[in-house]
Amino acid sequence: MEKKGTRDAFGEVLCELGRENDKIFVIDADISASTKTTKFYELFPDRAFDIGIAEQNAAGIAAGLATTGKIPFISTYAVFGSMRMLEQIRTSICYPNLNAKIAVSHGGLTPGNDGPTHQAIEDFGIMRSIPNMTVIMPGDYYAVKKLVRKAAEMYGPVYLRFTRDSIPVIYTPEDEFEIGKGKRIKEGNDISIIAIGDMVYAALQAAEKLNEMGISAEVIDMHTLKPLDADIVKEAIDKTGKIITVEDHNIINGLGSAISEVVAETGKGIVRRVGINDTFAESGEYTLLLEKYGLDSNNIVIKAKEILRL
Amino acid sequence: MDSYNKVEYLEKKAKELRKTIIDMIYHAQSGHPGGSLSIADIVTALYFDELNIDPKNPKWEERDRVILSKGHVCPAIYGALAMKEYFPYEEIYTLRKINSRLQGHPDMKKTPGLDMTTGSLGQGLSVGVGMAIAAKFDKKPYRTFVILGDGELQEGQVWEAAMSAAKYKLDNLIAFVDVNNLQVDGCCDDIMSVKPIVPKWKDFGWEVFEIDGHNMEAIVKTLEEIKNVKGKPICIVMNTIKGKGVSYMEGVCKWHGQAPNTEEYNIAIEEIMR
Numbered sequence: 001m002e003k004k005g006t007r008d009a010f011g012e013v014l015c016e017l018g019r020e021n022d023k024i025f026v027i028d029a030d031i032s033a034s035t036k037t038t039k040f041y042e043l044f045p046d047r048a049f050d051i052g053i054a055e056q057n058a059a060g061i062a063a064g065l066a067t068t069g070k071i072p073f074i075s076t077y078a079v080f081g082s083m084r085m086l087e088q089i090r091t092s093i094c095y096p097n098l099n100a101k102i103a104v105s106h107g108g109l110t111p112g113n114d115g116p117t118h119q120a121i122e123d124f125g126i127m128r129s130i131p132n133m134t135v136i137m138p139g140d141y142y143a144v145k146k147l148v149r150k151a152a153e154m155y156g157p158v159y160l161r162f163t164r165d166s167i168p169v170i171y172t173p174e175d176e177f178e179i180g181k182g183k184r185i186k187e188g189n190d191i192s193i194i195a196i197g198d199m200v201y202a203a204l205q206a207a208e209k210l211n212e213m214g215i216s217a218e219v220i221d222m223h224t225l226k227p228l229d230a231d232i233v234k235e236a237i238d239k240t241g242k243i244i245t246v247e248d249h250n251i252i253n254g255l256g257s258a259i260s261e262v263v264a265e266t267g268k269g270i271v272r273r274v275g276i277n278d279t280f281a282e283s284g285e286y287t288l289l290l291e292k293y294g295l296d297s298n299n300i301v302i303k304a305k306e307i308l309r310l
Numbered sequence: 311m312d313s314y315n316k317v318e319y320l321e322k323k324a325k326e327l328r329k330t331i332i333d334m335i336y337h338a339q340s341g342h343p344g345g346s347l348s349i350a351d352i353v354t355a356l357y358f359d360e361l362n363i364d365p366k367n368p369k370w371e372e373r374d375r376v377i378l379s380k381g382h383v384c385p386a387i388y389g390a391l392a393m394k395e396y397f398p399y400e401e402i403y404t405l406r407k408i409n410s411r412l413q414g415h416p417d418m419k420k421t422p423g424l425d426m427t428t429g430s431l432g433q434g435l436s437v438g439v440g441m442a443i444a445a446k447f448d449k450k451p452y453r454t455f456v457i458l459g460d461g462e463l464q465e466g467q468v469w470e471a472a473m474s475a476a477k478y479k480l481d482n483l484i485a486f487v488d489v490n491n492l493q494v495d496g497c498c499d500d501i502m503s504v505k506p507i508v509p510k511w512k513d514f515g516w517e518v519f520e521i522d523g524h525n526m527e528a529i530v531k532t533l534e535e536i537k538n539v540k541g542k543p544i545c546i547v548m549n550t551i552k553g554k555g556v557s558y559m560e561g562v563c564k565w566h567g568q569a570p571n572t573e574e575y576n577i578a579i580e581e582i583m584r
């Protein structure tokens with residue numbers, strides 16, 4: 001299975017966008033090599049600002065640029081992009097609904113060996129509770145290319161989350177994505193697995209394993225956490241009535257919670273959530289962490305059996 | 311207008327602005343008079359003389375920008391905008407009330423003439439840096455003016471912004487520090503001193519001026535002088551009196567965020583218009 005870097009895709013598409021539109025600006029906080037914006041600096045030095053280790057200032061500068069019609073991308077890690085500059089995002093960007101984008105690598109457990117200080121497992125919940133904010137995590141390299149472009153084209157603040165480690169390629173360059181529309185990538189009738197970001201691949205793997213056991217699972221890539229595609233969730237409720245959510249995030253307040261809200265309001269259907277069980281993880285290789293903390297296809301299969309009472 | 315007449319004119323406008331501030335806070339029975347009165351003179355000089363603005367076209371791309379980083383003293387800006395006819399003057403009586411365009415803290419999406427949403431201290435200067443960078447990139451002559459409080463300098467983000475403004479040589483960015491020496495819990499020097507203020511900004515790479523923030527002649531002269539500064543952001547440290555113009559409010563901490571009652575209101579108006 002081929003793996004490709006989602007942050008590399010971000011760096012590449014940012015350069016494409018920069019070439020097409022001189023309103024695209026980039027603001028980094030000392031980690032441009034890591035968030036893959038260095039090429040943008042070489043190509044467009046007068047639109048790239050490394051403002052040092054000062055994330056709050058980064059958010060404010062982005063807000064100021066956005067008031068003048070620029071489209072700034074703040075580029076940092078998910079922990080800093082969602083928490084160190086949270087109030088600035090909330091008050092200076094989202095409240096006045098300014099057209100600034102917060103693009104973060106190192107989402108979820110993907111910073112692996114850097115440990116819990118650098119693993120962002122709270123950011124989905126934080127970001128989705130801010131009015132005017134759109135929250136997206138693409139499922140692979142090609143999805144990043146398309147969704148970053150869509151985020152640049154739409155008006156308003158967007159939180160875009162990527163991974164540190166490369167993740168399996170599941171799409172082709174021809175696949176299309178629409179912000180706010182979940183993508184059904186495998187059909188199935190018995191159970192619905194709804195996943196986001198780096199967990200979409202695990203969901204596909206689990207669906208295969210279930211298939212071998214004679215269980216037909218559909219897989220939905222819910223790349224946009226907010227606005228959530230409630231229609232596709234309701235379709236899943238009507239078709240299978242049994243939903244498993246999978247996310248590289250705390251089990252509280254992320255995708256599982258968002259989908260449970262829809263399910264609860266329809267009054268039918270069952271949900272099981274796969275995510276980090278409200279705990280800080282630890283240092284370690286990313287894939288081993290996924291296994292240890294239950295974010296893998298085996299755990300999805302266990303949850304599927306539970307829900308199907310097998 | 312020669313400079314003597316200009317100062318006299320601005321002093322008269324500053325009185326009107328102070329009256330408007332007290333009027334709207336009295337009618338709202340809520341708001342922040344102390345700090346609104348301490349910045350009334352600089353706000354008057356900006357809106358009635360210095361700024362390149364067009365009240366009929368609040369979103370004009372070439373306009374000078376004003377960011378009230380100490381957003382709680384928005385009655386001063388609302389008053390100036392009302393006097394400049396950005397919106398009907400009577401609207402000042404809707405301050406802080408439901409369905410009003412005049413929110414308790416500045417909302418750029420609601421109030422015509424506001425360039426930024428503020429209210430959480432420490433955030434405005436960074437936004438000003440972004441606007442100033444954009445002006446340089448677009449090769450536009452507009453300037454960005456940011457009004458900060460002295461207590462606000464306790465916020466770390468202010469200094470992040472200060473560093474970045476110097477790095478990018480933003481001589482189109484002007485910060486005013488309203489040194490009225492008081493914050494909510496007491497004297498700034500007792501709560502968490504930010505002094506000495508002038509050397510701090512100098513050390514961060516800014517061109518610094520220190521003036522009496524209630525001396526209109528000094529304000530007008532300094533706003534002229536700063537036009538000669540090249541390659542550095544500009545900071546004007548203004549020594550002011552919180553509550554300036556209303557004797558019982560001057561230098562008294564409780565008038566940070568309290569509205570006058572009817573008796574107090576009448577005294578205030580009488581003193582201001584005297």
